[in-house]
Each structure stands twice: as structure tokens, then as C-alpha cells.
Amino acid sequence: MRVFIFDLLAYGKHFDQYKASSPAVTGNGLIRVAVPPELNGDIDAQSENGTFRTDFEITILGRIDAHQIRGTIGRGGARIRLQTGNGRIELRKS
Numbered sequence: 399m400r401v402f403i404f405d406l407l408a409y410g411k412h413f414d415q416y417k418a419s420s421p422a423v424t425g426n427g428l429i430r431v432a433v434p435p436e437l438n439g440d441i442d443a444q445s446e447n448g449t450f451r452t453d454f455e456i457t458i459l460g461r462i463d464a465h466q467i468r469g470t471i472g473r474g475g476a477r478i479r480l481q482t483g484n485g486r487i488e489l490r491k492s
Contacts, residue, residue, distance in 0.1 A: 426484045427482060427485045432492035433490075434491070440476070441469055441477075441489065442480070443480040444466045448482055448487060456471055457471075
């Protein structure tokens with residue numbers, strides 16, 4: 399099982415300038431991302447057999463789907479892409 403745990407707090411108030419070079423992808427494992435509470439970003443999260451939990455209010459884009467969530471946090475901005483086959487995805491305030 400691979401587990402991804404990210405803490406993007408290092409970007410602080412400049413998170414809007416963050417550009418991921420690759421998405422967090424795992425076949426079977428937890429993905430937990432901690433970001434500053436003032437985050438403005440776009441989320442694209444997919445899990446075939448897991449759940450999605452967040453501390454943020456998200457404006458959903460498109461239709462509500464049991465396996466994927468796409469939306470905007472705050473004013474939108476940097477894209478956060480998270481994908482797992484059989485794991486939970488968490489987007490937390492750091």
C-alpha cells in the first residue's frame with residue numbers, strides 16, 4: 399500500500415503560485431493533503447472505492463459523482479489533482 403501525505407504549508411500565503419508538476423496518484427492508499435486555511439484553488443479528486451473528506455467549503459463544478467469531485471475552493475487558482483483506486487482522500491487545513 400502506498401500512502402501519500404503532503405503538507406503544502408511551505409507555500410503559505412503564496413499557495414496560489416503553486417504548480418504541481420504531477421498529480422498525487424496511488425492504486426491502493428490514503429492521500430492526505432494539508433494546505434493553508436486561506437487556500438484559493440481548484441480540486442480534482444477521484445477514488446474508485448474510497449471516500450473524500452475535506453475541511454473546506456467547495457463549490458462543485460458539473461454533476462455530483464460518487465467517485466469524483468471537481469470544484470473550486472475560495473476564488474479558485476492552483477489545481478490540486480488527487481487520485482486513488484481503493485483509498486480515502488483527505489484535504490485538510492494545516
